Amino acid sequence: MASYMNSSPPPSPTSSISSPLHHRDGHGTDSKREARLSASAKRQKYLRRLFKFRQMDFEYAFWQMIYLFVAPQKVYRNFQYRKLSSIGFAFALGLHFFGFIKFILWVVFVDCIGVGLLIASMFWFVTNRYMILSPPRGQDVEFGYAFDVHLNAFFPLLMILHLFQLIFLSLINGNSFIGMFFGNTLWLIALIYYVYITFLGYSALPYLKNTRTFLFPVMAVLLIYVLSLVFHWNFTKGLCYFYEYRVL
Numbered sequence: 001m002a003s004y005m006n007s008s009p010p011p012s013p014t015s016s017i018s019s020p021l022h023h024r025d026g027h028g029t030d031s032k033r034e035a036r037l038s039a040s041a042k043r044q045k046y047l048r049r050l051f052k053f054r055q056m057d058f059e060y061a062f063w064q065m066i067y068l069f070v071a072p073q074k075v076y077r078n079f080q081y082r083k084l085s086s087i088g089f090a091f092a093l094g095l096h097f098f099g100f101i102k103f104i105l106w107v108v109f110v111d112c113i114g115v116g117l118l119i120a121s122m123f124w125f126v127t128n129r130y131m132i133l134s135p136p137r138g139q140d141v142e143f144g145y146a147f148d149v150h151l152n153a154f155f156p157l158l159m160i161l162h163l164f165q166l167i168f169l170s171l172i173n174g175n176s177f178i179g180m181f182f183g184n185t186l187w188l189i190a191l192i193y194y195v196y197i198t199f200l201g202y203s204a205l206p207y208l209k210n211t212r213t214f215l216f217p218v219m220a221v222l223l224i225y226v227l228s229l230v231f232h233w234n235f236t237k238g239l240c241y242f243y244e245y246r247v248l
Contacts (some may be wrong), residue, residue, distance in 0.1 A: 024106030026204040072112075103243065105157075106243075107162070112151070112154055112158070115243055116147060116150040116151065117147065117153060119150050120143065120146040120147040120149070120150045121143070121146075123141075123146050123149070123150075123198075123202070124141055124142075124143050124146040127141045127202060127208055128140050128141050129144070129203075131208045131209055131210055131211070132207060132208065132209075133207050133208070133209050135205070139205075139207040141202075141205065141208070145201075148201075149197070149198055149202065150198070152197055152201060153193070153194040153195075153197035153198045154194065154200070155195045156190065156193040156194070156197070157190040157191065158187055160189060160193070161186065161187065161190050161236075161239075164186070165183065165186050165236060168182060168183070169236070169240075172186075172234070172236045172237070173234070173236060173237050173240060178233070179234075180228075180229075180232060180233075180234045180237075181229060183234060183235065183236040183237075184225060184228050184229065184233070184234070184235055184236075185225075186236075187225070187235045187236070188221060188222070188225045191221045192218060192221060195214065195215060195217050195218050195221065196215070196218075197214070198214055199211065199214040199215050202214055
C-alpha cells in the first residue's frame with residue numbers, strides 16, 4: 001500500500017481533452033478554435049463525453065479517490081477530469097425498498113448534483129468575472145471544470161458524513177455531549193476538506209488571481225462549530241431528522 005501511495009498516478013487515456021490548460025497554451029490552431037467555442041458548444045461537447053465509456057479510466061478514478069483523502073493537492077497537480085460519487089445513511093435509517101430508492105435519488109440528484117450545480121455556477125461566475133488575471137488572454141474557467149472541482153471536493157465529505165459516521169451513529173445521536181462533540185467534529189473535518197479541495201482546484205489554474213479567498217469559508221465553519229458546541233446543536237441528529245421526516 002505504501003509503495004502504491006508513493007507512485008505516480010496511472011496515465012490517462014483522455015489526457016488530450018482532460019486538462020483545462022491544454023487548449024489555453026496559445027500555440028496552434030486548436031487553442032484558437034477552442035477559445036471561440038460558445039458556451040452552448042462547450043456544454044454539448046461535455047454532454048457527449050458522458051456517454052463515451054471507452055474514455056473512462058477506472059484505475060485512475062480509484063487512484064484519485066485515495067488521494068482526495070491523503071494528499072488532495074496531488075489530484076490537481078495532474079489536471080485531469082474525473083468524477084465519482086457514493087451513498088450512505090440509508091440502512092441506518094431503517095428504510096424500506098422504495099424509501100431506500102428515494103433516499104439514493106435525493107443524495108445523488110439533490111445533495112450532489114443539484115447543490116453542486118449551484119455552487120459550480122457561483123464559482124464559475126465569480127472566477128471568470130473577478131479573478132482572471134489582467135490582461136485576459138482568452139483563458140476562462142469552463143463550467144465543466146468548476147463542476148468537477150465540486151465533485152472532487154464532495155467525495156471526502158460524503159464518505160465522512162454518510163459512511164464513516166454510520167459506525168458511531170448511535171453514539172452521535174444520543175444525548176451525551178461526547179457524542180455531539182464527536183459528530184460535529186466530523187462535520188468540521190468534512191467541510192474543511194470540501195473548502196480545501198475547492199481551493200486546490202482553482203489555485204491550480206495559473207490564470208486566476210486571489211485564489212486564497214476560497215479558504216475564507218474556513219473561518220465561518222470554525223465559528224459555527226464553536227457555537228454548535230456552546231448551544232448543543234447536533235448536526236447529525238438534525239440531518240437524520242431531515243432525511244427521515246422531510247425527504248422520506
